[in-house]
Amino acid sequence: MEEIVEPLLGWYAENARDLPWRREVTPYRVWISEIMLQQTRVEAVKGYFARFIGALPGPAELAAVDERELLKLWEGLGYYSRARNLQKAARVIMETYGGELPASHEELLTLPGVGPYTAGAVASIAFGLPEPAVDGNVLRVLSRLTADNSDIADPAVKRAAERTVRGIIPAGRAGAFNQALMELGATVCAPNGPPACGRCPLAGLCAAHAAGNETAYPVKAAKKARRVEERTVLLLVRDELLALRRRPAKGLLAGLWELPNLPGALDGAGAVEAARTLGLAPLRVEPLGPAKHIFTHIEWHMTGYRVTVEEAQAGEGLEWIDPRGLREDYPLPSAFSAYLAPYLAPGG
Template identity: 45%
Template sequence: MVLEAKVKRRKADKRTKKMTGKEQEQDLTAAILTHYDRHKRKLPWRDTGNPYYIWLSEIMLQQTRVEAVKDYFTRFVAELPDIKALAACEEDRLLKLWEGLGYYSRARNLKKAAGQIMAEYNGRLPETKAELLQLAGIGEYTAAAIAAIAFGQPEVALDGNLIRVFSRIWAREEDFSRQAAKNELRARISVYLPENRAGDFNQAVMDIGALICLPNGRPLCGECPAAHFCRAKAAGEVMRYPLKKEKKSRKIEARTILIIQRGEAVRLCRRGNKGVLAGLWEFPGLSGHCSQEEIREQLAEEFSVLAAVTAEIEALPPARHIFSHLEWDMTAYWIYLPEPDLVAETGGDYHASADGPAVIAAAGQSFELTGQAAVWADSRMIRQELSLPSAFKPYQQEALKRLDG
């Protein structure tokens, strides 16, 4: 089988070598752009000519599907229509707009970069890759994508789609987790960049990778404008490329989630400023899968012995959430605390605000309260003000259903 594949690749090489190098470049580029002009995806940031929109979309699209980003993008720019508005946005509001997209450091870096742009570039996004790389949250790929798409710079935005498409077209055997291999591929692709349409070329190949030259399942080679040039297709080895590195197994963490209700509010805690989901709000949690007896012990420590004895505890369905490197295996309980005397129980600083439930300064490490505050939040606060990560989505929905009911 290996020998047969090598023979097929040699035949494919002979067919493509009948053309001169320049002819191959021109024909492949023309085929890709013609297909793009006819079939390009309609996306809310595309063809706007707005560099802010392109920057925002590229950040949102990191590790996130296009279909998921569309609605978030539309809501985001409706409230924060330009760089000035983004720079001035309060962090809690920014995180609420980002709620559910994940990788919240992206949102914080957007705001930080917007501040840099206001201070150093008079509110205008810089145009070159070198300048863009100086902004918070912008790496090699994102800088190249913005420079090419927003400003027409001759840059190759080498993402997973471009790597997959061109590694198949040229049957490249390299390990593209290596930076040297990426640099070599980027240099070779750059020869195919059309004058005045670098942005369209990058987006065209991204579309081919997303819709036709698929990473999983059977690639739709019959629809691909580059099929005539593709050595992997000619050799019948499309799924061989790009060469795949063995994936590391994710670490699995068992957690117990506690939804603690008192009156018409539930308790939320702000996570610390480091680690997974840093600075975001969450339901209190314990490491491991805890029994109801262990939970009552924690309630006694955090509130009072009376609260622990009188609390109503109900098991909720388990849930799992997968991060890029980590998986949470969650059990959960709904806990109803009937006792109202917060000051006597916590000894913490208590105050009620005119526009929301009371806030209690976190004291000690119970319930992993390592952040700055715990809050009793009603359904309005959960919906409009406080950002909960998607890891807690099933329990957030359950809390809203019960609080509204």
């Protein structure tokens, strides 16, 4: 496998994308970018990265930031436990490592939210340590290169890939080499459709390309079907105010804010009853129609109602807010955007 090293490094030197976290390479910036990039495309991360670094330029600021502000900076990126773990890790960095990220793979691995991939990425990119950083891109590239039929979802396959990479990391070039492998997977040996073998520096070394069946790799077990959940969403209106509720600290969309909602596809009478259960006195109910939101593992089919309520009652666990402050102050998942769109629009 060693023969891929030189062509890959040469290609990367010419073709590395100009990305915000490559402009200035510090351990903190590498770490933040790698966490953001977990299961998330480069294009989606760019804007978040700049804003996040501007607001929280180092571990000290991250360790101290208010949770709502932190989630607001992460709003829309998904997998919100990444943000909480980032802060937990920042506190460890402040208390245990004197405010600097530890320069060892083993210590990086102990930080919350840092697994084998991220520890390897930070170790190699930020500290130049010869550690593999095997992600989905690398697994795809290697499986095509060797026409390997084993399921890349199998942890044993990933361990083997890490062993392979570790064995060929060029001295002093670990960061460039790992990034080159990922960059090739992201821009040339891409998922979704045929790879751009015409632009690949490894085409001549690739078993899948020789056989002309690149798209047969990587082999991956079929995913489980999503489950559908019916939910009724309440847009509760009291005078000019709107009711929001904070989600539980654990589970789906933990700690984010939401429109009050409950299981089932209720009719108007059911929506009125639900508002009463929340301690409110409904005056009027209007259907807002259906909406759908797709998570990775769940599909919400929502039925929405605007329920206007009397001013006397505050309701159970609700926060009444001026919709104009929605965009500024409350970390919201995108799941409710269909019902909130009128309020989130500029000037709305």
